[in-house]
Amino acid sequence: MSKRVLVASTIGAVAKSLGNLCENHGGHVTYFEQGKSLLKQLIDGKHEVLMVELNFIEGEHRDLITRIRAKKQLQDLFVVVYAPAEMSKQEQARANGVNAVLTAPFTDYKIVSLFKRAFALPKQCLFISSCSHEEFSAALTTMGYDFKQILSAKEALEDNSPQVPDFIVVDYNLSDMKGIEFVERAKECNRLQKVPILMAYNGREAGEIEEILKAGITDVILSPFASAQNIKRIQDKFPLPPRGRRLRALVVDDSPTIRDLIASMFKELDYQVETAENGFEGYKAVQRIKPDIITSDYDMPVLNGWEFCTEVRDHEDYKDIPIIMITTRATEMDLKKGEILGVSAYLAKPFAKDTLKAAVDTAISNARNKKEQETIAKFVAADTLNAVSSMVDEQQDAGKGESKQITVLFSDICAFSSKCERFSARKIINLLNTYFDLMVEVLTQNNAIIDKFIGDAIVARFDSGDPASDALDAVRGAWGMCRELERFNLDSFEEVQSRIGINSGEVILGNLGCQKHRLEYAMIGDNVNIGQRLESSAPKQGVMISESTYELVKDHVLVGERQEIEVKGKDEKVAAYVLEGLV
CATH class of the missing domain: 3.30.70.1230 (Nucleotide cyclase, GGDEF domain)
Known part of the structure; x- marks a missing residue:
């Protein structure tokens, strides 16, 4: 993978320092040449990431993000604004529409995390076990995960490398401590405290299962760890992005506030986000980017949510895209209409961000399962x-x-x-x-x-x-x-x-x-x-x-x-x- 990065800045020394960090982690860095067209340099250089200083997007470049998003050749560009540690609300507004904000101090850990998102790198599974589980390793590696095994909990807790695993599978019985103790200590470790952990239990003792559950660990896989059920569960919980690109989300809503809220949530989940203010513009966006998921308001001008969903469902190429309807209308009649049309979920305003995330995860998972079944049907009588x-x-x-x-x-x-x-x-x-x-x-x-x-x-x-x-x-x-x-x-x-x-x-x-x-x-x-x-x-x-x-x-x-x-x-x-x- 080339990892082509363009850095645009008003302060050369800061840009050079950031560029060196990117190069340390495999980035091929180019710097914006003053007096030239930034968009042309991005397109000609086939850059995948733009790191732009916050102060750069003002004056003549104040509409830079909008112009980038309007260019079809740059629709997959991952845009990062780098800025001081503290940003005012006005400065945050200037960064609207970017994929990530990188605040000082710039560290190896932050760059590795950004690169993982920007280049849709495989999710890393850290498996902590003192025993060899070759079938489990082979199954996850074949699926496309970056699988890493270490033998002791202590080694995992003392690791200070910038690459943090996306999820951890820890054996219940370890050579140096119990898996439950590791989970408790990981919650106190700055590097691992936000990493999801699954417990791998090679037994069937009811008392030990109760001990795991009482410790607040609800994600448990039983032996054999490489069973189809366990692998499917991991795949659903930690889905891999389509190879070569990030998942795309389309947010259709006539309220700028709701639109920006949902878009920001998708960006946190590493989606490439497109927005539209009504169903007519939304359908044009569907044709342009073919999103992996759509959220749509119901009451909108020009083309309302029902009409928009009808257009999407009637098109052979788009009919299976999951759609979440976000609306003040959630009567039994609305729900039945949505079910007939194939709406994946209804969310009534107002809603919590966690509720939306759960609906998105379920809709994506259901769509994937349906596609798997349809794909299987092509291979068998x-x-x-x-x-x-x-x-x-x-x-x-x-x-x-x-x-x-x-x-x-x-x-x-x-x-x-x-x-x-x-x-x-x-x-x-x-x-x-x-x-x-x-x-x-x-x-x-x-x-x-x-x-x-x-x-x-x-x-x-x-x-x-x-x-x-x-x-x-x-x-x-x-x-x-x-x-x-x-x-x-x-x-x-x-x-x-x-x-x-x-x-x-x-x-x-x-x-x-x-x-x-x-x-x-x-x-x-x-x-x-x-x-x-x-x-x-x-x-x-x-x-x-x-x-x-x-x-x-x-x-x-x-x-x-x-x-x-x-x-x-x-x-x-x-x-x-x-x-x-x-x-």
């Missing part, structure tokens, strides 16, 4: 999610399989390897994803379950419980894929031809894999293999169906002459037909 739900509800044994009468479809691109040799990886990926989007759309319109993608191949199954309907859906889907591919080739930089094989019969469906690692809801059996072999025997840009499929759909299709196909692993040939049309 639709009925796999049903199987998972049944396993969670203990209605289905993870190791149990079942025989079902279904239709399977295999599709593969002809001569795909040669295309990979002729085109760049980017072009191949774009070609494949466009092809998959079109083919899957046709298949799902015909009630297919997309089983998996294997390289350039699509494996689908039709499993409604009605064998005749399944076979007909598969044939119609395959015919539609061929027609859609013809249209695709009219505009594609490379012509794509495919082969499709379809077979109907009994297969085994179940969870295959390692119980301790990962399971895959998959189909196996002779009829699956036949479907795959028919695909390899199909003509280019054609479909081959088995005799068993033909018997189920023969009143609805046109086919060629009956053929007998040799199938690897079978002594007898398999009867099949080339699909020539639909009736």
